[in-house]
Amino acid sequence: GQSLEQPSEVTAVEGAIVQINCTYQTSGFYGLSWYQQHDGGAPTFLSYNALDGLEETGRFSSFLSRSDSYGYLLLQELQMKDSASYFCAVSGGYQKVTFGTGTKLQVIP
Amino acid sequence: DAGITQSPRHKVTETGTPVTLRCHQTENHRYMYWYRQDPGHGLRLIHYSYGVKDTDKGEVSDGYSVSRSKTEDFLLTLESATSSQTSVYFCAIRPPGPSSEQYFGPGTRLTVT
Numbered sequence: 001g002q003s004l005e006q007p008s009e010v011t012a013v014e015g016a017i018v019q020i021n022c023t024y025q026t027s028g029f030y031g032l033s034w035y036q037q038h039d040g041g042a043p044t045f046l047s048y049n050a051l052d053g054l055e056e057t058g059r060f061s062s063f064l065s066r067s068d069s070y071g072y073l074l075l076q077e078l079q080m081k082d083s084a085s086y087f088c089a090v091s092g093g094y095q096k097v098t099f100g101t102g103t104k105l106q107v108i109p
Numbered sequence: 110d111a112g113i114t115q116s117p118r119h120k121v122t123e124t125g126t127p128v129t130l131r132c133h134q135t136e137n138h139r140y141m142y143w144y145r146q147d148p149g150h151g152l153r154l155i156h157y158s159y160g161v162k163d164t165d166k167g168e169v170s171d172g173y174s175v176s177r178s179k180t181e182d183f184l185l186t187l188e189s190a191t192s193s194q195t196s197v198y199f200c201a202i203r204p205p206g207p208s209s210e211q212y213f214g215p216g217t218r219l220t221v222t
Binding site for chain 2: 030031033041042043044045048050087089090091096097098099100101102
């Protein structure tokens, strides 16, 4: 089976940097993804890491360490609109993706 | 935005009644998924499809069935709705390739009274 752990809530100040961690246990691993979901909305894809290291997309970066079964999402220059829930997800193959329970990020002025 | 829609967007139904939710895509993707989202549980996979008439169970499939007779449509049926199936249901599609990138529909809020 697959399981993921991430903090349930994080609070950060506008303009700051925040890191959301994700640890996983899986019987088969292809990659780690991150999704953003605003209240009342649908999840939207942010990033995907299949190999160790850091992937950068604008203000967002995602890191993966396969040996540690660990990854994180880094949000820089936080904006109020970044307040949302963030989900990590592991892909164990072409079919199934297992999601974590989500981290609710609150950005405060 | 990926072309994926869900209908209905909101539904209230009574315990014991059958309910069918529809997911429609215009992207011609092979993989389609049904998830439910409940507070504290994140997104949980109900069923998925890897082609026309090819479907498989996810982690919370009890009480649900699916059908896919056309590439563009993936139907989720609750044969006899229960209050525990009150949830927000999301459909998703997945482009070809190794990435787990999925595009989600707007969701259906289902209330079973």
